[in-house]
Amino acid sequence: MFTRILVANRGEIAVRILRTCRVMGIETVAVYSDADAGALHVSLADRAVRIGGAAPAESYLSQPAIIDAALATGAQAVHPGYGFLSENDAFAAACAAIGLTFIGPSADAMAKLGSKTAARRIAESAGVPVVPGAVPQDQSDASLIAAATTVGFPVLLKPSEGGGGIGMKEVHAAADLPGVIAQARREAEAAFGDGTLYVERLVAKPRHVEFQILGDSHGTVVHLFERECSIQRRHQKVLEETPSTAVTPALRARMGAAAVALAKAAGYANAGTVEFLVEGRGDDASFYFLEMNARLQVEHPITEAVTGVDLVRAQIEVAAGGRVPWTQDQLTQRGHAIEVRVCAEDPRQGFLPQAGVLALYREPSMPGVRVDSGVVEGGEVSVHYDSLLAKLVAWGENREAARLRAREALARYPILGIRTNIPLLMRLLAHDRFVAGDLDTHFLETEAASLVPPDAPPSDDARAVAAMAQRVSAATATPAVDSSWDPWTSLGGRRV
């Protein structure tokens, strides 16, 4: 087993990985950019190494800086988290070349699965159904338009490399394609350094259901059931839950077997996620392979909540050469878990990201609730990184119990100083269609009018609290100087 691991990430996922390392008695090394010198993940590690400037390219994406930090601190392994270098096969190969264990799949498996087109071929060879689609060899606009016409509109235009919905575009008519192609290509190049595009048929009212898998270097692969991630905005997930309200035991068995077959065909070791689109609901539903995410997912805690395992611990164990710690039969789903992503963004301003200081930040603590976060009160949310502040995961004996816990926990989660999406998440969790489990990937778009908080004037209660807060603040700012100020008389309504 490793004695020292470097965590090549920031924010909530770095914190989450550091915590498991501590539990395992493994020393930790954090890396940080200039913008993150005071960040939570830095203070939680045994050692911390500055790796460069605030821009990701100068720090968290800098392979030489991270490898130097690992060598300088004597780390034996690197955990990449998600995003940044987690799905960069060149980085995985560079680590392997100097004897540093990359906690994730091999560079080879990653390269095969990282390309959507190659991943499709693997899926087809493993007998896993795929969405009808095409990748023109010649990437000219004319070829892409011809491919889209063959597949049939509406189509989805996707970058061949990468994921996370970046650069993905829905196109409903051939006339719209040229403009969209240019933007998709630019975003793909900016995000992944490769502008190759891929055309796929757009499935009507699809659900996004993914399967967690874990493989080891001895050829064993198990799945840890599904996660339903249909609640998305522009392909960025907002809420995830497990089990899925669309998946029956028979469908789960078919999809789980397909996920395992795909991972085996790719020679996949470590944690990964096989994403499917599901059309319909129940035993007769169709499912299509979308892509495989060769890393730990943001939403992995809901799987941990219903299966009771620590996925990061399992990742570290199999990376060290160990076997998958459970047989398929030992894995079961107990209860229901819902995760909501708490983001620094203002739904009322078109989800504009918000940067600034977290003037007040208090996490809820109550039965069945877990908060994975990377921020602290007084900390600054930087413009350089994504807007995810924390993930709130609620577990319950059933879906309704989990839903009510998630809602109550959000109502006890004050974040002030910058706007967040908590008011939207509260409305989402109370929405009739969500309560009924009637979901598809267009849910947020379709229901936006009832989910985005109205621009209402503050309530009388809020005004009263604000007035008291202003008086308390004024009193604190001038302590005991103003002798005429007496809290017992001037704080009207204060109960003594």
Add this chain to the structure above:
Amino acid sequence: MSEAATSITPLGAGRFLLNRDGRQRIAYATQAAGATWVFLDGEVMVIGAPTSSTTRTTSADDQASLAAPMPATVIAIAVQPGQKVAAGDVLIRLEAMKMELPVRSPRDATVVAVKCREGELVQPGVPLLELDET
């Protein structure tokens, strides 16, 4: 026994006990960015903030203003001085927090001057380009 309909008791560290007609709730409040922010049962209210009517029209999807809505990096300038643009045309593409924020033309106009360059980190409120008068 007569009691004020609403009483508010500071509990310290930004916590307040709100009692309206005997029903108790915990609220949180603090001063930030020149305003008082209040959190009550999952809703956030900002009181005494500079009027938001100027920012209401901006969004991550569609910037009606010719300034960045937040600190952002200029990733592309799609127009040149002298160029005619139509309402809704994308003039400049910004990026912040991994999101692309297009700056669109609010009307049909001619570009007079471009006041930023690609790769530049721009601050909110500072015009990124100038359009001719209508």
